Amino acid sequence: DTGVSQDPRHKITKRGQNVTFRCDPISEHNRLYWYRQTLGQGPEFLTYFQNEAQLEKSRLLSDRFSAERPKGSFSTLEIQRTEQGDSAMYLCASSLRGLAGKMDTQYFGPGTRLTVL
Amino acid sequence: AQSVTQLDSQVPVFEEAPVELRCNYSSSVSVYLFWYVQYPNQGLQLLLKYLSGSTLVESINGFEAEFNKSQTSFHLRKPSVHISDTAEYFCAVSDSSASKIIFGSGTRLSIRP
Numbered sequence: 486d487t488g489v490s491q492d493p494r495h496k497i498t499k500r501g502q503n504v505t506f507r508c509d510p511i512s513e514h515n516r517l518y519w520y521r522q523t524l525g526q527g528p529e530f531l532t533y534f535q536n537e538a539q540l541e542k543s544r545l546l547s548d549r550f551s552a553e554r555p556k557g558s559f560s561t562l563e564i565q566r567t568e569q570g571d572s573a574m575y576l577c578a579s580s581l582r583g584l585a586g587k588m589d590t591q592y593f594g595p596g597t598r599l600t601v602l
Numbered sequence: 603a604q605s606v607t608q609l610d611s612q613v614p615v616f617e618e619a620p621v622e623l624r625c626n627y628s629s630s631v632s633v634y635l636f637w638y639v640q641y642p643n644q645g646l647q648l649l650l651k652y653l654s655g656s657t658l659v660e661s662i663n664g665f666e667a668e669f670n671k672s673q674t675s676f677h678l679r680k681p682s683v684h685i686s687d688t689a690e691y692f693c694a695v696s697d698s699s700a701s702k703i704i705f706g707s708g709t710r711l712s713i714r715p
Binding site: 489518525526527528529530533540541543576578590591592593594595596 | 606611638644645646647648651692694701702703704705706707708
């Protein structure tokens with residue numbers, strides 16, 4: 486399978502615990518995105534990387550959230566001191582940003598469903 | 603700032619009937635427009651996209667959407683739906699930097715036999 490993969494697919498944690506999610510993008514894709522989707526809503530942009538550089542962060546991404554892409558390949562999203570409001574599906578997407586002006590399509594992974602008790 | 607409005611949270615239709623899922627957007631700059639589909643227990647998949655050129659874009663499974671700049675709309679249509687089209691459909695917009703996609707809240711399409 487050469488699509489975007491995410492691990493774990495499901496995570497149940499207690500309030501106050503830290504959690505970390507992993508995303509493996511499509512090979513050779515230089516852009517990687519994180520979104521959050523709550524029940525009944527569309528995905529909301531959190532942050533994105535081009536190679537290892539984090540280029541944009543949403544205001545939704547509080548100080549408890551941190552994302553990394555250390556070698557420009559896989560990425561991790563960590564949530565510290567989880568709160569019940571963090572319960573959501575966390576989606577990763579990747580794309581290949583090529584020639585200037587050429588739109589790159591984002592391909593989404595299956596998501597990690599987080600439940601904070 | 604960009605935003606997307608999907609006016610219908612749910613659309614029930616009978617099999618083989620036509621369907622239109624409405625989408626309106628707002629943006630102060632040129633945009634790219636998308637429809638994504640999420641089948642039950644599956645991830646988001648790109649259904650079709652408008653980047654430039656012809657305002658009518660089509661998917662491989664019979665859906666089409668028309669970009670209407672004056673009405674800031676990008677409605678999705680299919681002349682005859684099938685049970686397998688049951689899914690949640692998200693309209694989305696991006697600016698030319700393509701750094702992020704802004705999604706609507708989704709429309710759940712349910713097909714009745």
